[in-house]
Each structure stands twice: as structure tokens, then as C-alpha cells.
Amino acid sequence: MTGGTPLLRAEAVTKRYGGVEALRDVSIDVRAGEITCLLGDNGAGKSTLIKVLSGVVRPDSGAIWFDGERIELSSPRDALRRGIATVFQDLALVGVMPIYRNFFLGREPTRGRFSLGWFDSRRAREIARRELREVGIDLRDMRQPVETLSGGQRQCVAIARAVYFGARVLILDEPTSALGVREAELVLRHVLRARASGIGVVLITHNVHHAYPVGDSFVVLRRGGLEGTYRKEDLTVGGLVRHMAGGAELTRLQEDLEKMLEAVGDAG
Numbered sequence: 062m063t064g065g066t067p068l069l070r071a072e073a074v075t076k077r078y079g080g081v082e083a084l085r086d087v088s089i090d091v092r093a094g095e096i097t098c099l100l101g102d103n104g105a106g107k108s109t110l111i112k113v114l115s116g117v118v119r120p121d122s123g124a125i126w127f128d129g130e131r132i133e134l135s136s137p138r139d140a141l142r143r144g145i146a147t148v149f150q151d152l153a154l155v156g157v158m159p160i161y162r163n164f165f166l167g168r169e170p171t172r173g174r175f176s177l178g179w180f181d182s183r184r185a186r187e188i189a190r191r192e193l194r195e196v197g198i199d200l201r202d203m204r205q206p207v208e209t210l211s212g213g214q215r216q217c218v219a220i221a222r223a224v225y226f227g228a229r230v231l232i233l234d235e236p237t238s239a240l241g242v243r244e245a246e247l248v249l250r251h252v253l254r255a256r257a258s259g260i261g262v263v264l265i266t267h268n269v270h271h272a273y274p275v276g277d278s279f280v281v282l283r284r285g286g287l288e289g290t291y292r293k294e295d296l297t298v299g300g301l302v303r304h305m306a307g308g309a310e311l312t313r314l315q316e317d318l319e320k321m322l323e324a325v326g327d328a329g
């Protein structure tokens with residue numbers, strides 16, 4: 062286990078929706094300069110956990126710690142103000158708007174001495190072009206609508222925006238789902254750069270083959286509970302697949318089957 066205080070920690074978090082226990086006593090540590098992968102089957106509780114970490118839902122019980130201090134996240138804005146940025150699957154991009162406009166959506170740089178200064182589009186275009194070029198997306202015209210970009214490029218715009226505006230924790234909700242191999246690679250490279258800059262990344266995915274090469278630790282959820290937390294050095298890709306697929310339950314099933322076969326053999 063890596064020492065030191067985690068940047069962000071959820072401790073024994075429980076969240077119920079009516080009779081459904083979406084999360085049961087789940088803990089996760091997010092460390093600066095590491096990628097923490099959050100994995101689990103459909104309905105395992107991944108979305109609920111990231112909603113708790115990003116201030117969208119309040120847990121029924123449990124605690125959130127940031128920089129060693131216990132905090133309450135009252136809203137997504139509150140989380141963002143602290144440097145916890147989440148890129149949800151819809152990416153919060155406006156397809157028909159130019160790339161640079163999307164990059165600054167709601168946070169436009171202004172010119173002039175007064176707060177009512179006008180939007181400095183030239184500067185905004187330069188910044189957006191520079192930031193995207195840094196992650197390997199070299200586009201000539203920042204005025205082209207964001208919808209003309211590929212899925213991976215759009216994902217990178219959303220990530221670059223969060224990083225540029227000072228994310229300390231970056232939560233990515235299935236950023237590589239529905240992407241081809243090359244596109245997923247583009248996004249994962251970008252995620253690695255975010256890690257190298259000291260950001261604590263939470264990467265939510267179904268895909269073990271995307272998670273394993275980039276992850277430092279792996280949190281596996283199962284039916285709302287914590288199946289386990291593993292460090293990369295203690296885990297093979299096969300091991301991670303087994304944890305995802307049910308781990309202990311599958312092992313028990315295999316043992317039961319072996320016993321049955323032995324019994325059949327003995328009887329024969």
C-alpha cells in the first residue's frame with residue numbers, strides 16, 4: 062500500500078434509493094499522481110459513487126475527506142471549486158458551438174479593465190489550440206464546431222478543459238466506452254499526462270484491458286458493495302478479470318463443480 066494521505070477519500074459510504082441499496086459501506090482512496098480505476102458490472106454502484114464524489118448526490122452515511130480534511134460536498138459547483146472535476150458521459154459540450162467556445166464555456170477570458178469586458182476570442186482560440194496540441198490534437202481551426210471532432214477528440218477537449226481550469230482530482234466516467242482502439246489510446250494517453258502532472262485521476266470503466274495498463278490501483282464494486290481494492294503490483298490482468306467476474310463466487314462455483322465431478326467419479 063502506498064503511504065501518505067490520499068487527496069480524496071470516501072469512507073464507508075452508503076446510499077439508498079428507496080428500497081435499493083446503490084452503495085453499501087464503500088470506501089475509495091484517490092491519490093495525487095495516480096490513476097485509481099473504478100470497475101464493476103452494470104448496476105454495481107459506480108455512477109452512484111462518482112456522483113457522491115462530485116457533489117451530485119449526498120450519501121446517507123459515510124464521510125468524504127479532501128486533503129486530510131473532512132468535508133461535505135453541497136453541490137457539483139462546490140466540488141469543482143475545491144478542484145474535483147468530473148467529466149460525465151455527456152461531456153457537457155455543445156455540439157454546434159466552436160471548439161474554443163466549448164473550452165471556455167462559462168469561464169470566458171475577458172478583455173478590458175472592467176468585469177464586463179468583452180470575450181477575448183483570439184486569446185481563447187490560442188489557449189485552446191495550445192492545450193489541445195499538447196495532448197496530440199493538432200487542429201487548424203478552433204472555430205469549427207465541436208461536433209465535427211471524433212469521439213476521442215471530444216473526450217480530450219472535455220478533459221483538457223478540466224485540467225486547464227485547475228482540476229486536482231479528475232473523475233472520468235467511462236471515457237473510452239464506444240471508442241475504437243486508436244481513439245481509446247488517444248484518450249488514455251491524455252489520462253496518463255494528467256497523472257504525470259500530479260492530478261489524482263479516477264477512471265471508471267467496464268474494460269479491464271483499458272484499465273489495467275494505466276491504473277495504479279483498482280477498486281472493484283459488486284452489487285453496491287466493495288468487492289476489493291487492489292494495487293497494480295499485487296494483481297495480474299487475469300486476476301482483475303476474475304475479480305470483475307465475481308471472484309470468490311466463481312471460485313466457489315468451480316469448487317462445487319469439482320466436488321460434484323469427484324462424487325460422480327466415485328460412484329462410477
Ligand SMILES: Nc1ncnc2c1ncn2[C@@H]1O[C@H](COP(=O)(O)OP(=O)(O)OP(=O)(O)O)[C@@H](O)[C@H]1O
Nearest residue numbers: 078081082083101102103104105106107108109110
Ligand atoms: N436515481 C435512482 N433511483 C433509483 N435507483 C437508482 C438510482 N440510481 C441508481 N439506482 C440503482 O442503484 C444501483 C446502482 O446503480 P449505478 O448506476 O450506480 O450502477 P453502475 O455501476 O454505474 O451501473 P452502469 O455501469 O450500468 O452505469 C442500481 O441497482 C440502480 O438501478
